[in-house]
Amino acid sequence: xxxxxxxxxxxxxxxxxxxxxxxxxxxxxxxxxxxxxxxxxxxxxxxxxxxxxxxxxxxxxxxxxxxxxxxxxxxxxxxxxxxxxxxxxxxxxxxxxxxxxxxxxxxxxxxxxxxxxxxxxxxxxxxxxxxxxxxxxxxxxxxxxxxxxxxxxxxxxxxxxxxxxxxxxxxxxxxxxxxxxxxxxxxxxxxxxxxxxxxxxxxxxxxxxxxxxxxxxxxxxxxxxxxxxxxxxxxxxxxxxxxxxxxxxxx
Amino acid sequence: xxxxxxxxxxxxxxxxxxxxxxxxxxxxxxxxxxxxxxxxxxxxxxxxxxxxxxxxxxxxxxxxxxxxxxxxxxxxxxxxxxxxxxxxxxxxxxxxxxxxxxxxxxxxxxxxxxxxxxxxxxxxxxxxxxxxxxxxxxxxxxxxxxxxxxxxxxxxxxxxxxxxxxxxxxxxxxxxxxxxxxxxxxxxxxxxxxxxxxxxxxxxxxxxxxxxxxxxxxxxxxxxxxxxxxxxxxxxxxxxxxxxxxxxxxxxxxxxxxxxxxxxxxxxxxxxxxxxxxxxxxxxxxxxxxxxxxx
Numbered sequence: 001x002x003x004x005x006x007x008x009x010x011x012x013x014x015x016x017x018x019x020x021x022x023x024x025x026x027x028x029x030x031x032x033x034x035x036x037x038x039x040x041x042x043x044x045x046x047x048x049x050x051x052x053x054x055x056x057x058x059x060x061x062x063x064x065x066x067x068x069x070x071x072x073x074x075x076x077x078x079x080x081x082x083x084x085x086x087x088x089x090x091x092x093x094x095x096x097x098x099x100x101x102x103x104x105x106x107x108x109x110x111x112x113x114x115x116x117x118x119x120x121x122x123x124x125x126x127x128x129x130x131x132x133x134x135x136x137x138x139x140x141x142x143x144x145x146x147x148x149x150x151x152x153x154x155x156x157x158x159x160x161x162x163x164x165x166x167x168x169x170x171x172x173x174x175x176x177x178x179x180x181x182x183x184x185x186x187x188x189x190x191x192x193x194x195x196x197x198x199x200x201x202x203x204x205x206x207x208x209x210x211x212x213x214x215x216x217x218x219x220x221x222x223x224x225x226x227x228x229x230x231x232x233x234x235x236x237x238x239x240x241x242x243x244x245x246x247x248x249x250x251x
Numbered sequence: 252x253x254x255x256x257x258x259x260x261x262x263x264x265x266x267x268x269x270x271x272x273x274x275x276x277x278x279x280x281x282x283x284x285x286x287x288x289x290x291x292x293x294x295x296x297x298x299x300x301x302x303x304x305x306x307x308x309x310x311x312x313x314x315x316x317x318x319x320x321x322x323x324x325x326x327x328x329x330x331x332x333x334x335x336x337x338x339x340x341x342x343x344x345x346x347x348x349x350x351x352x353x354x355x356x357x358x359x360x361x362x363x364x365x366x367x368x369x370x371x372x373x374x375x376x377x378x379x380x381x382x383x384x385x386x387x388x389x390x391x392x393x394x395x396x397x398x399x400x401x402x403x404x405x406x407x408x409x410x411x412x413x414x415x416x417x418x419x420x421x422x423x424x425x426x427x428x429x430x431x432x433x434x435x436x437x438x439x440x441x442x443x444x445x446x447x448x449x450x451x452x453x454x455x456x457x458x459x460x461x462x463x464x465x466x467x468x469x470x471x472x473x474x475x476x477x478x479x480x481x482x483x484x485x486x487x488x489x490x491x492x493x494x495x496x497x498x499x500x501x502x503x504x505x506x507x508x509x510x511x512x513x514x515x516x517x518x519x520x521x522x523x524x525x526x527x528x529x530x531x532x533x534x535x536x537x538x539x540x541x542x543x544x545x546x
Contacts, residue, residue: 075434080431080432088430097419108417113441116413117412117414
């Protein structure tokens with residue numbers, strides 16, 4: 001039995017897709033309220049690790065515990081209902097829907113399908129109010145009825161992250177949250193991530209830029225070739241010669 | 252002028268618009284909203300039409316209970332098709348459903364002891380409501396109008412409620428919907444069943460209106476006609492389907508006012524449908540089918 005402080009525990013996780021070993025015996029634990037950065041060169045398995053955690057990856061073995069509950073066999077939607085939130089590298093928002101609808105859809109993920117037939121239910125009004133309140137935090141409330149495709153990259157990212165609050169996520173998997181985001185918006189995204197930290201959410205961020213990730217992560221996990229090479233506080237990771245080796249090759 | 256609008260000819264066209272609207276709106280639920288390309292929709296329609304007809308003629312059921320059972324059998328049919336075909340990915344799903352549709356046509360033609368094969372089912376009675384048989388077309392038009400309005404109302408609730416939102420979400424980006432906790436498979440299946448039921452209802456209405464059906468009700472040409480209505484009306488549109496139904500029923504009628512030998516008339520209609528479908532597919536090619544997105 002793991003301690004209740006562990007919100008997410010990955011044990012002996014391996015991923016093998018048609019003969020290629022993408023992840024190899026990963027063991028990492030994430031604690032409640034922790035902010036962890038995941039770095040590593042291209043093809044090191046960062047996004048695959050997120051896919052494994054959120055349930056989108058076939059061919060995985062090992063154990064995955066969310067608050068001590070084994071979820072390795074659960075479907076992506078079940079995992080989402082249990083509290084795993086995911087931000088996709090190339091924007092997971094629904095462009096054909098309005099910004100408000102993008103929020104509502106997050107509230108509605110947990111509803112049993114039969115209750116979704118009644119648009120006049122009181123729940124809908126409550127959700128709408130909460131959605132507008134959350135949109136206000138990222139300055140999008142006044143644009144709620146516009147199509148999501150009208151947003152800039154940075155705004156899409158803000159929407160996607162704030163949407164996870166609506167779906168009541170506890171673990172935030174942010175896959176390159178600042179990719180395709182303008183420098184000015186980058187600060188806003190970081191600000192939003194920091195507000196998640198204040199809410200005691202567990203945040204796991206994939207990024208390329210170690211300087212950037214250091215701004216808010218208390219711990220950094222370095223992946224290379226599908227293995228965890230380093231898992232430590234940023235200062236120690238930076239000082240470790242293995243990091244240089246991974247990125248620049250042996251001296 | 253008023254005489255024209257109340258003429259049998261116009262009332263006949265309005266009834267057809269009503270019936271095809273019901274069939275097309277239900278197809279729109281799967282094709283336009285859920286973004287599932289279900290080409291066996293016309294088979295659901297045929298299941299509804301045949302069930303209603305055979306119950307009413309062979310077993311002397313009233314038309315209304317026969318319609319109800321037709322709707323239920325269409326639901327059962329969709330459960331079978333869905334249970335098997337929903338596992339397939341989009342393109343293969345379309346092909347798989349064509350196969351189911353072809354099977355239904357083959358059954359209707361060959362299972363002669365029940366369906367009377369190509370002879371079809373004649374003498375299908377009109378519905379009786381409050382002890383009045385809807386023998387006149389005006390009465391039948393009111394009946395179809397009420398049913399179509401109810402269908403539109405129910406679909407409005409489905410489209411604009413959170414169920415419709417969930418369907419649209421999985422249609423646009425399935426993994427995105429899953430990552431927010433939506434059971435996309437269940438939503439698709441429910442939409443599939445509902446669409447099939449209402450399609451079956453349309454089939455039953457058609458049978459009781461024209462009083463005779465044969466296996467051509469499940470022909471692929473008929474499926475293409477319904478598909479064209481939805482594409483004309485814009486897939487995923489709520490009122491557009493009504494416009495599409497009216498346009499596609501009324502469009503070939505222009506030939507009626509052109510003096511032309513009748514042997515040209517039939518092929519010309521098919522040609523016209525073909526041109527309309529082609530042009531619209533060309534214009535809407537960018538957003539007819541969902542664009543695949545990576546994780």
